[in-house]
Amino acid sequence: MSDQSLRETIIADDGSIIISAGAGSGKTHLLVTKILYEVRTNRTHYKIAAITFTKKAANEIKDRLGGKLDGIFVGTNDSFVENEIIKPFIKDALGDRFPTEYEVVYSRENKIRSFEEGLNNLKNNYKLGTYFDNEDNFKFQLALKILKNSKVARQYLMAKYSRLYIDEYQDCDKDMHRLFMYIHNQLGLKLFLVGDPKQSIYEWRGAKPFLFKSLFEGVNELNKYRLTENFRCCQEIRNYSNIFLKETQDLFEEFEGEQGKVLGVNGDYLSLDFLDTKKEIGILVRTNNEAREICKLLNEDGYNFVFVPRTPLDDLGTQNAGFYIELAKFSKNSRYSIYDLLNQIPREVDGKLFKEIKTIIAPLKSTSLNEEVIEEIIINLFTILDIRLDMKELKSFSNVILTTEYDKAYSGDNFLHRVMTIHSAKGLEFDQVMIFASNYNVLRGRDLNEHYVAVTRGKEKLVVVLDNDNYLTYLKGLLHSLNLSFEKIIKII
Secondary structure (H helix, E strand, O other): OOHHHHHHHHHHOOOOEEEEEOOOOOHHHHHHHHHHHHHHHOOOOOEEEEEEOOHHHHHHHHHHHOOOOOOOEEEEHHHHHHHHHHHHHHHHHHOOOOOOOOEEOOOHHHOEOOHHHHHHHHHHHOEEOOEOOOOOOHHHHHHHHHHHHOHHHHHHHHHHEEEEEEOOHHHOOHHHHHHHHHHHHOOOOEEEEEEOHHHOOOHHHOOOHHHHHHHHHOOOOOEEEEEOOOOOOOHHHHHHHHHOOHHHHHHOOOOOOOOOOEEEEEOOOOOOOOOOOOOOEEEEEOOHHHHHHHHHHHHHOOOOOEEEOOOOOOOOOOOOHHHHHHHHHHHHOOOOOHHHHHOOOOOOOOHHHHHHHHHHHHHHHOOOOOHHHHHHHHHHHHHHHOOOOOHHHHHHHHHHHHOHHHHHHHOOOOOOEEEEEOOOOOOOOEEEEEEEHHHOOHHHOOOHHHHHHHHOOEEEEEEEEEOOHHHHHHHHHHHHHOOOOHHHHOEEO
16 A cells, blocks of 8 residues: 555554554644544534643644644643643542642642552642652653543543544553543443654653554554654655665665666775765764764865754753753754753743743853853753753763854754754754765665765765775675666766
């Protein structure tokens, strides 16, 4: 089934659905298209809810839906359970002593060690706290208890909603997962789940990407779909990227037309003769030193390239790395505001917490920072946001903030011509990309994921500098095994 046919099938599918959607697959467009289709064809009183992890994602869905929001809930996970379950039904489920208005607090003095302690804090102090660790989610445990205890709450959801659309499901923690599975299995609401375990970014607050994988691979009532088409790259580049990985080799597609979007340049010299310098160019290499040297050589020849370094935050590979990167953007990008930062936090932030965060992180915009000030900022911020502090991460963050060479990595400036490492380019795209065969040990089956990331950054053209015989040997053998000719894959110059 073609990708377009698959999308049409998903739109028409009236059952519960789970979709594994890779980067560049247009999942948000599909989700919105599905919602609009359901709104247009709905002949009942039932509504739907579109649930996201961040306000930024919710606002993007609202913008794409335009004015077609009548009766549709679009918001974050937290806002859904608070406004649709906890506040309206807590008294019916747990008694009149529980408040319908309360303060969500993350401060250490309001941390709880047990569910009962959390209930008492809410009942007696009107404060909804969080656990000392990130493994459990009190708010979602509370919502599930309310649903189990309140027949009215269950009837409300069953009478109002026909389906929940949940984006980025790979970022659900186990208590979110339990609540949504209860709503699906016990209340009978349909689900539309979209995610990709490879893109989980909220493990620092308990996200369990294996839950999505277990749903997708397990035996259940969910209709399963996998979106593989990459809308970023042209067909020639998609073909070239896909043949290197066994799981994507069957995605190769024949097409008519002149070859030339993927070029192999023999030799180890650096030439831009095959690229359009009026368009974006991304030259992707393995190390900062290599990128710095290439940038220097090109600029000595009269070009205007910018070296965008790989930073210590890119090397962390930890649960908090993504959040530290957002903080670095806040510090180094004058156009990145506190609102941009808070839009990336997967929880609701009320007025009081907003003021606290704003006061704490304001010094990050200062030009007179030092390690002691940065440490104080992070300790205070992580305390109220309930994030576990790791001193190794903090040291890497301080290094980035205090090193001017890393400014370009987070300044937000859109440089036309960039030289950077493969890892730094993850998530980015360029009109044209140049890579070097010597950076990939493909003959031994290594570096294939890095190769895939680098190749798929290019939208219109890919230039492979064939400066390594092993790469070419591997490519020849690969094409032979797939019964493909060079002419269909790469044009050698």
